[in-house]
Amino acid sequence: MEIREFTDADWPQVWPILRAVIQARDTYTYDQDMTSEQARVIWLEPPPGQTVVAVDEGGVVLGTAKMGPNRPGPGSHVSTASFMVGPQARGKGVGSALCRYALDWARSSGYAGMQFNAVTETNRSAIEIYKRLGFAIVGTVPGAFEHPDLGRVGLHIMYCAF
16 A cells, blocks of 8 residues: 555545545534535645545555644644545555554654544544554543434544654
């Protein structure tokens, strides 16, 4: 697997991954009726951020990540990142590799740490990856996410200091 910078030619493979994750409604707060154009605007991170794809040896996109400053101005020394992995690639280390890539990118870019603003407390596999890579849950907003099967569940705020 290779992780590389996103190119426009990747969008036809990235959009179905985003659409599947968004329509599942169990991890992201994005509108399930979001169009490809709306998703592209949200997912493609402008400089100083970056959007990447994880591809197999045949060039098939397995997952994608975006990273950049968590907030502008006085908060811009802390980074953030988001990850989506295609259904066929889950459980194969793609999410972990993308998270390691984002952490390395943020460290080499001079950020003081990385913050995740909204990790659904039911997304146990992602939480375990994040904890293994140095993140801690620093707070939980109770009932902030409307899960399609479990009702209102909490959203964790997670942080990894560098």
